[in-house]
């Protein structure tokens with residue numbers, strides 16, 4: 466990869482970590498894959514911070530509000546969303562002459578570490594197409610959303626059953642998927658139809674386009 470892209474363009478080694486228990490007696494369980502992240506050209510400037518679910522503390526504060534000193538002789542309580550606070554609590558604050566400030570709901574925990582715990586597709590997964598090397602939508606959606614903006618062009622020259630193409634379409638990007646396998650074209654077409662309601666004429670060709 467360094468030879469192809471240049472080592473200066475290397476950004477991260479990302480560990481995709483998943484639970485996968487098979488019986489091994491001679492070595493440690495192999496339950497991660499490595500994603501190599503390189504960036505070049507205008508895309509190198511795109512890096513979108515991703516946010517996960519709210520932290521436990523944020524969830525707790527949604528229900529209680531939080532104190533923030535005083536202003537104009539009144540104690541201040543800040544709330545993210547009044548509809549989540551019991552009316553009796555709000556009445557109590559008003560009775561105590563406390564000022565209530567509304568603040569935007571937090572975004573949740575920044576998901577910036579280079580280790581990504583994302584489950585592999587199990588045999589019952591709804592998104593499973595039967596394509597043997599299909600990757601989880603959550604994994605490839607994260608890749609596209611971290612490094613692309615709306616209307617960008619996403620190319621996956623080894624797209625399999627088009628997981629990246631689906632993610633790109635959802636994120637309002639343009640996309641091109643290529644795969645050598647005839648089955649891949651058939652499944653990509655099926656997924657476009659079923660997941661995105663798109664009708665397109667996928668065409669499998671074996672000559673070089």
Ligand SMILES: C[S@@+](CC[C@H](N)C(=O)[O-])C[C@H]1O[C@@H](n2cnc3c(N)ncnc32)[C@H](O)[C@@H]1O
Nearest residue numbers: 598599600622623624625626627628644645646
């Ligand atoms: C790891 S799979 C991709 C899986 C895909 N991300 C998904 O979620 O379905 C790699 C794909 O590369 C394709 N492939 C291998 N050699 C190729 C080539 N020379 N040209 C185009 N596709 C190729 C295989 O058919 C396979 O579908």
